[in-house]
Amino acid sequence: MHNNEYISEVEFIDIFADNLRDIMYEMDISEGELARRTGLSKMAISRYLNKKRMPTLKALVNLSYVLCVPITDLIPTYAMID
Structure with a gap:
């Protein structure tokens, strides 16, 4: 695999947190x-x-x-974790 197909665990956690925050904001929860x-x-x-x-x-x-969202809306699914 090429390096651009990997993300770090830190990047993974950052994306998850941002996605969760965005969804919570949209749902006003x-x-x-x-x-x-x-x-x-x-x-x-x-x-x-x-x-x-x-x-x-x-x-x-x-x-x-x-x-009420698929798990894939919360976590990045486009790369492997390095």
């Missing part, structure tokens, strides 16, 4: 409300939005379900 509806802590949502942590697969599925 707060961190607290998202936490309540997904069963995640507000601290976990804050860590995702501040690019400190990636969600588990379970949390990702729950975020996708609550936000």
